[in-house]
Amino acid sequence: MGELRLMKGNEAVAEAAIRAGCDGYFGYPITPQSEIMEYLMAMKPYETTGMVVLQAESETASVNMLYGGAGTGKMVMTSSSSPGISLMQEGISYMAGAELPALLVNVTRGGPGLGTIQPSQADYFQAVKGGGHGDYKMIVLAPASVQEMADFAKLGFELAFKYRTPVMILSDGAIGQMMEKVELFDPIARRTDAELIAQCPWAATGKPKNRDHIIITSLDLDPAGQERVNLKLQAKYRQIEKDEVRYEMISCEDAEYVFVAFGLSARICQKSIDIARAKGIKVGLFRPITLYPFPVKQIAELAKKVKGMLVVEMNAGQMIEDVRLAAGCSLKIEHYGRFGGIIPAPDEVVRAMENQIIGG
Amino acid sequence: MEEQFAKLDIRKNENIVYKRTDLLVDRPLSYCPGCGHGTVHRMLMETLEEMGLQDKTIGVSPVGCSVLAYDFMNIDMLGAAHGRAPALATAIKRMWPDRFVFTYQGDGDLAAIGTAETIHACNRGEHFTMIFINNGIYGMTGGQMAPTTLPNMRTSTSPYGRDTNIMGFPLKMTELVAQLPGTYYVTRQAVHTPSAVRKTKKAIRKAFENQKNKTGISFIEVVSNCNSGWKMTPVQSNKWMEENMFPFYPLGDIKIDGVLVTPKAETVKV
Structure with a gap:
């Protein structure tokens, strides 16, 4: 330890x-x-x-x-x-x-x-x-x-x-x-x-006789060259989207409804789960850990199993756009947010679930 | 045919008195004919070759006409965002203290958008070399007014001349940084005559020697022409530079070994 x-x-x-x-x-x-x-x-x-x-x-x-x-x-x-x-x-x-x-x-x-x-x-x-x-x-x-x-x-x-x-x-x-x-x-x-130079052959560390000089830049004035740069970046992003998605699911096994929240909002929703379950509402939490790459497939899978999702964010509705894109139009997905430094309380989040998703 | 053989015959080591340094990449420069950038590039690379520093040097190029400096200098280099070269160089020198680090910037880059980075790198007394090419204009973007544009000088954004009531005054960045305790060697040079070129090279040498002793910033301004931007021939532009730029930006050392010296209004005749 x-x-x-x-x-x-x-x-x-x-x-x-x-x-x-x-x-x-x-x-x-x-x-x-x-x-x-x-x-x-x-x-x-x-x-x-x-x-x-x-x-x-x-x-x-x-x-x-x-x-x-x-x-x-x-x-x-x-x-x-x-x-x-x-x-x-x-x-x-x-x-x-x-x-x-x-x-x-x-x-x-x-x-x-x-x-x-x-x-x-x-x-x-x-x-x-x-x-x-x-x-x-x-x-x-x-x-x-x-x-x-x-x-x-x-x-x-x-x-x-x-x-x-x-x-x-x-x-x-x-x-x-x-x-x-x-x-x-x-x-x-x-x-x-020496370890750095061996591990990072792309880095500008001082040109020895036996290699070409290294240029670190984002500039390529030739459109064809700059398109190649972009294609290389996009290929890298596809690889990241394939291999680096991280997320956490809490109490989702039997959940009929889920909160989708990241960071502090997800911590609040953990308490909201306890409050909701004490009331007999089967609620879970899906927490994206990597916001990019976004857990698109996992949310799509979850959307097939639950009746509704409440996206809880301390903003006016940002991640909800990605949740809706991932989940499609098959279920009710709404946003609950507070702004400007207000932190939502766990019971207020449960009420939002009841009003906007379950009863809404 | 005979003539070609005769030429080759002359190219023996013992006959060579001057050649292009291997630290300049063998490719056409992107600068306009008559521009001073190429000469400064050569002086800089010759100095690094003479000091044996190719494998120990990391350079930072700017945004502007010399944005592609890394294509011509056969050393490891980073291309900075506009004005940020001193920030890059700060981090590089701090994390590679045994490397020789320099920035190469124009007047728009160093004295307008990068003023904060310039002043604070100088004021912290970073141990790298700053090379500042001042031609009083934004060359790359097509000849707009620069912070160093002279009063009444015409540019594409001051087409009736720089009116200081509206457009403010030219900035003497070199005199300004000389006041800061973090600068050790501050000088203003030119490259329009053979003697000026020799002095510039001497200044560059001094700046890199200073890096060995971790003295703080060595700051070299090179007052240069921009014949394209000034809409003159190279010869006219050098004459105009002597008559107009040098009185406002007098050549000579401003600070040596951390001590301010009286700047001499030195004008070099063509």
Whole structure:
């Protein structure tokens, strides 16, 4: 069993990054995720593992530092919250285009604009549908606990390097701020420069005599060349959609109705299941863990077995579009959401199920 | 036929006094004839060859005319988003402290959209080399007004001349970064005459020598022409540059070994 600690979600993801062998963190303060850089600065990993921690002048600079580090094969991460992630869309698009691995942690807050510092899930579209310019996707992991904040840092780096693509942990202000028991995985040593060069032959590390010079770019001015770049990216995304879907099903075996929810909303729905089942309503929960790739087949299968689905999100209805596309028109699928930093209560979610799906 | 053999005969090692460095890729440059970029590319690559740094150097190219610099420089390179080269270089140098890192940017890239990244990389005292080509115009996009465009200078977005009441003033980025404690060597050079080229090369050499000692930023501005954007012949553009650009952007060292020096209004005659 790994080391047990009581930690905030923000601290857990930071500690996990050090343990995963991260080479560099570049960030800019923003509530509700500032503890990530504060924890890293306090831990001084540059004196232990050699990990670089740097406070940048902006989110724009942070994400471009990420691009620079990633282009040289280093294991790099940044973190921010919604308005800061909006500023990072430039770098995410460039990294997707240049096929670079990087981990971004988005501890979301309510919007639009400056919005609020309270938790929200209103950045689902931005994370899952692109956000930046061009035809690209990034793998999006949605933690529902402090434990998953730690576990997904390691998983995120693994997926980023496996597919040479940016990966986002789409958390929220509540998961980032709340404290829970965490079992931490044992530290993994940072790769040496020689190991990195052997593992990442695509990285710009300095040109030896015996290989061609390496160019990291997303530019190809020839339309035929740029189409080839896009086709290669799309082939990669099809592979990711085939192999990397992750989800969790709770109490779905005998369920007549299911909640579909991710992250914090899924945690709330777990309590709602207890309340509903005490009332005699057979309810389950389907929780997408990867928001991209989305568990399309699994939701389609589940749709054949249940009478209705309530998609619970802390937004005005975003993931519901993907649920409806996956499930088709065969059953009733409705959305229940609160916005602007309001967290729905478990009994309020049960009432929504009763009113909108069962009685609706 | 005889003539060709005669030429080959001359190409013996002992006869070669000057050749293209192997660090420049053997392909046609994408720059307009008469442009200074190619000369700066050559000085930069010659310096790396002479210092034996090909395998230890990581360069960052910008967005603008030199966006394809990585196609011409036979070293590992990253192409940055517009203005972000100093952010990339910051991360690269911090995580590869024994590598030699440089950025290569134009005036729109470095002094407009990338002003924040430029100033903060300089102010943090990152240990890399910044090369800044200033021709007072956006060349790649077709000759729009740049932050360094001179007052009354005509561009496609200041077709009646830059009116400073409406369009603001040209930005002396090099004097500005020289004020920051993180810069160690700050100089302004040109490449329009053989002697200017030699001085630029010397400055580039000094900048890379500084990286060995982790001194902070070495910042080299090269005032250059843009004969296409300025709508002049190469010869006219160099003359115009001497008469108009140099008085506003005087050549010479501004900061040496971390100490500010009085800039000399040095004008090199063609």
